[in-house]
Amino acid sequence: MVAAPPRGCQVRLTVNDLGVRRGSKQVLRNVSLDVPDGAVLGVLGGNGGGKSTLLGALSRLLPITGSVRVGETELSAMRREEVARTVAHMAQEFSADFEMLVYDVVMLGRTPHAAWGTSDRDHAVVMACLERVGALGLAMHSFADLSGGERQRVTFARILAQDAPVLVLDEPTNHLDIAHQFELLRLVRATGRTSVIALHDLDLAARSCDLVAVLHQGTRYAYGTPSEVLTEQTIRTVFGVHATAVPAPSGAGTRLLLDPLPRTDSGEEPTPPHQKETTA
Numbered sequence: 001m002v003a004a005p006p007r008g009c010q011v012r013l014t015v016n017d018l019g020v021r022r023g024s025k026q027v028l029r030n031v032s033l034d035v036p037d038g039a040v041l042g043v044l045g046g047n048g049g050g051k052s053t054l055l056g057a058l059s060r061l062l063p064i065t066g067s068v069r070v071g072e073t074e075l076s077a078m079r080r081e082e083v084a085r086t087v088a089h090m091a092q093e094f095s096a097d098f099e100m101l102v103y104d105v106v107m108l109g110r111t112p113h114a115a116w117g118t119s120d121r122d123h124a125v126v127m128a129c130l131e132r133v134g135a136l137g138l139a140m141h142s143f144a145d146l147s148g149g150e151r152q153r154v155t156f157a158r159i160l161a162q163d164a165p166v167l168v169l170d171e172p173t174n175h176l177d178i179a180h181q182f183e184l185l186r187l188v189r190a191t192g193r194t195s196v197i198a199l200h201d202l203d204l205a206a207r208s209c210d211l212v213a214v215l216h217q218g219t220r221y222a223y224g225t226p227s228e229v230l231t232e233q234t235i236r237t238v239f240g241v242h243a244t245a246v247p248a249p250s251g252a253g254t255r256l257l258l259d260p261l262p263r264t265d266s267g268e269e270p271t272p273p274h275q276k277e278t279t280a
């Protein structure tokens with residue numbers, strides 16, 4: 001039996017030469033990443049760039065070629081429950097087409113730890129996680145009746161309740177107002193867990209992540225610190241917009257100002273680069 005890393009500890013995430021095929025399409029190839037203990041990695045890229053696919057591969061939700069290691073352990077060598085105790089995966093949308101109390105939704109996060117029924121500790125963890133995301137008052141509400149942003153925060157509480165050393169979050173700031181976006185990313189960092197987060201907001205990624213990986217045409221186009229990666233050239237090539245880095249008003253770091261590219265001489269709109277997708 002392969003031992004999963006102890007719960008709550010920080011671990012290094014290593015991805016080597018990852019490839020993922022979905023249907024007839026090779027969605028990702030040759031992706032390598034090295035996320036140190038406790039680092040926050042932002043995954044960026046245009047629509048269809050492969051962000052959700054990468055996150056699914058890191059959570060063993062999709063078949064892969066290459067390897068994903070958590071600490072010294074190959075993810076493919078773990079038993080299913082060990083994967084769930086090691087990697088907490090927050091999908092882009094959590095279906096609300098059923099009646100369930102918020103408390104019970106968060107309790108689902110305890111499933112990988114459950115022996116028989118739920119314990120006092122499970123209850124304490126659920127309440128603490130709801131409190132951390134500012135949703136304690138929603139505990140006895142129906143999940144289906146919540147707003148999109150409230151659902152997102154409750155879903156994040158479920159991920160925290162899973163108590164896994166690696167967090168894999170697919171656009172967790174969807175539906176959140178700007179204050180809650182900052183707060184959620186602050187909470188992620190406060191967990192001290194090794195985290196991989198798909199984001200669309202380049203400036204938020206630059207502010208909140210230690211490392212960023214940019215996916216483009218099925219490969220890792222750029223990887224490094226935000227200031228190394230989020231250059232004017234990369235942003236133009238991958239996202240088809242113009243970026244200007246300006247000093248932050250606080251004096252700490254820079255902010256990205258984004259503008260559409262000017263029309264071409266012929267008056268045509270520039271084609272967003274992800275619509276020129278060539279991956280076969």
Ligand SMILES: Nc1ncnc2c1ncn2[C@@H]1O[C@H](COP(=O)(O)OP(=O)(O)OP(=O)(O)O)[C@@H](O)[C@H]1O
Pocket residue numbers: 022023024025027045046047048049050051052053054
């Ligand atoms: N189940 C599937 N079967 C076949 N192809 C798929 C499947 N799911 C996704 N794809 C394709 O894989 C590619 C990458 O999709 P993915 O959802 O990973 O991109 P993304 O970067 O998360 O996109 P977005 O920013 O729009 O959420 C797309 O071309 C998509 O059409």
